[in-house]
Amino acid sequence: MSLQWCRNSLVFVFAGLMIASGQAAEPVLLGNQSCATSTCHGGVITSGPAWNHSLSTWIAKDPHAGAGLLLRDQDSRPIILRLNPAAADSDDVFDNVLRERCISCHVTVAAEDTRAGEQLPNAVLATGVSCESCHGAAESWLGEHVQADWHGDKRFATSTGMRDTESVIGRAATCVRCHVGSRTADGMVRDMNHDLIAAGHPALRFDLLLYNENMPRHWDASSEAENAFQQSAIRVRDVGRAMNLAASLELSAQRAVDHLNTRESVSLASNQVPWPELADYDCFACHQSLDFRRAESTVVSSGVPIWNAWSTVRQLAITPAAMASLSPMRSDAERIAKLLPVKAKEWRSNAVALASQEVSPSERLNQIRDELLQVRKLSWYEAAIQYLRLDAVQRDLAKDPDKAVVAEQLAKDLSMVEKTLRFDPDRLKNQRGRYHSPARFDVNKFLEAMNAALHTALNPASDASSAKSANSANTARNLSIFLSRSAASQP
């Protein structure tokens, strides 16, 4: 039987392991060769169950497999040279930038590899983001993993060290360590700060629904656990946003702690933790047009920078005042270091609650409508998030055969909404190498398009009889009041 073969081939791995492990604090990474035999996870993609060719699928299709080697390509080079110009003339300097600032997220390595040292062999980079980055260091679980009774929830008990990638919460927690960032997980610094972004790294904007969907399946997509992801797009998106928020709060808190600890004893440049960290704030509070007529259409901060809006906007029931209290000030590291872990914990439990909540498309449509009625102005981020919420509704409607027609129409309307969120292409052309801001974002155009989309979704039949229903007449009128109020405030 194949499982038996699998076990036999692992005996050798263990023989090596006993000698190597010693008293290491962190469980040891065994590398994906320990999963690679054809009877375990290295089978041929076209045959057998998904688990039998997970590794082959990862090699052939997964963006994570190439994440390490891309650090040597022409997209990475300019980022590295901007972080340290001396890297242009020295391979050692270049590789130390990779070690200290890149490989924690791009390669499955141990914490000690991320400290300055020798040049990085390409073989290390070729590891990419491998199995153990998501499933946990195998030293602690490989033994039990090959036993016949290895199934069910007990696989993910804390004692096994195998990460829970199955539940919505567990999977989100796995991804956010890199896709939002973290400074504590397994002793690693995975920090996408403003230095890296300004050097040219894409700002990270994690969305559980999309990223999970875009990851090539090296697992059984029809399993029961996968239902939680397929049933409700609304829920997956909500949980993802709450987990994103918890992770950003934790990252920010840890920045404060690390800043307080390293302030006095600055040695390595990479150990300095800037404070306050610009990436904690709403990007467009600073990156905005200085033309005051343009400023009218976006929400511009009143001099006090606000928390990065990707993670906290009122759809998560955080008021602007609450948001301001999360924002770090220059002399504020101690307060933030204490406050934010508490908030992060709150948001993780909120995420757990959201994971078992059922929100129907019609319920969500009404929520979006009511929220749009309440706001006077909408920043680009807030608008983008309302768009994503409506997008999730569309996905859920599309699953219901009875709603196919309205889902299709809503998809068309959504593409119009999306157009209003796009940045001005002429400006993009003229400002190459600059950070693009939605300076020309026109909130009225956005609301008009949202109004049309909501109208479609809330009046599915769109024939004379349903248009007369009290509820729908209300919607149209209220939203148009809102639109004219915004329009009137234009100069």
Ligand code: HEC
């Ligand atoms: C906090 C984790 C993290 C760190 C640190 C990090 N990256 Fe990334 N990087 C990512 C993630 C996640 C993506 C994918 C972004 C996306 O598509 O959402 C990415 C994408 C990239 C891309 C774009 C690849 C593409 O397909 O367009 C390049 C290039 C890159 N990183 C290079 C670097 C370099 C060079 C460094 C170090 C100077 C670095 N990264 C540090 C997480 C990180």
Ligand code: HEC
């Ligand atoms: C970027 C994260 C990530 C990486 C890297 C990754 N996995 Fe997975 N893996 C997942 C997720 C998510 C699931 C689906 C949930 C589950 O079944 O646990 C999964 C599921 C699996 C399963 C269960 C398959 C099934 O149908 O029961 C196996 C086996 C597996 N992975 C093996 C591997 C191997 C081997 C590697 C390395 C070559 C790897 N994974 C790399 C995230 C990852």
Ligand code: HEC
């Ligand atoms: C160890 C860090 C790490 C973890 C954990 C991780 N990723 Fe990634 N992910 C990356 C990096 C780095 C890239 C960029 C690779 C590239 O562009 O080739 C990336 C790229 C991706 C992409 C492609 C993005 C694009 O723009 O095309 C998807 C999708 C993705 N990850 C999904 C996930 C999901 C889902 C999880 C959790 C189950 C996860 N990742 C966990 C580091 C990680």
Ligand code: HEC
């Ligand atoms: C507190 C103000 C502030 C905040 C908040 C801020 N930045 Fe910046 N950013 C700056 C300044 C100042 C520069 C340097 C501009 C220059 O020298 O041209 C800069 C430069 C950059 C650059 C370099 C390219 C360019 O446009 O010259 C990028 C990219 C960038 N920021 C992206 C971001 C992103 C993404 C965020 C949000 C996560 C963000 N910034 C938040 C002030 C800020």
